[in-house]
Amino acid sequence: MRYQLPKLPYGFDELEDFIDAKTMEIHHQKHHQSYVDGLNQSLEEIAGSFHPKYITSILSDLKSIPEQSRKKINFFGGGFENHRLFWETMIPNGGGNPGGNLADSIDVYFENFNKFKNLFSGISNSIEGSGWCWLVFNPTFNKIEIISTRNQDSPWVLNKIPLLGLDLWEHAYYLKYYNKKEDYISSWWNVINWDYIENRFSELL
Secondary structure, three states: OOOOOOOOOOOOOOOOOOOOHHHHHHHHHHHHHHHHHHHHHHHHHOOOOOOOOOHHHHHHOHHHOOHHHHHHHHHHHHHHHHHHHHHHOEOOOOOOOOOHHHHHHHHHHHOOHHHHHHHHHHHHHHOOOOEEEEEEEEOOOOEEEEEEEEOOOOHHHHOOEEEEEEEOOHHHOHHHHOOOHHHHHHHHHHHEOHHHHHHHHHOOO
């Protein structure tokens, strides 16, 4: 398939006052578009512009890609899919606490939501340079975990299924928060779409 920039499920300004409209516009229209373009070009270079598998399957089996193209497809493919999920896991008037199976699983593996939130925030804030913090489902052990990845590396490469991801690249927050990454992380909890994430998790059970 040939990839296109997915539409945002809300307006650029609808996550105010937590993520500003200008950041959302540049992040989506410029940065995400660059990953779309890079992914399509990388696939064309291996005559795979209409690769039969979706990018998550490709990332889960990078050895199926010619060695000279793996680094590009890992970067641009990860950037494409990481951002696609990032937009979907946010919503105006979001935040609060998860419920259902996800809440139960958080209680099992992190004791309670507040401890999970504090741990996720701490790992996010400790990331040096560019990267992501993730809540993932580990199908090998049938459990949820918090992990971090560098640059645009995707949890799919580790055979882990991303449920929730926070973009810690500076372009995600610098216009509003400057170097105050901790403030960005704290604000982001107010726009999380827990219903979407719970449904995503429940489909895996």
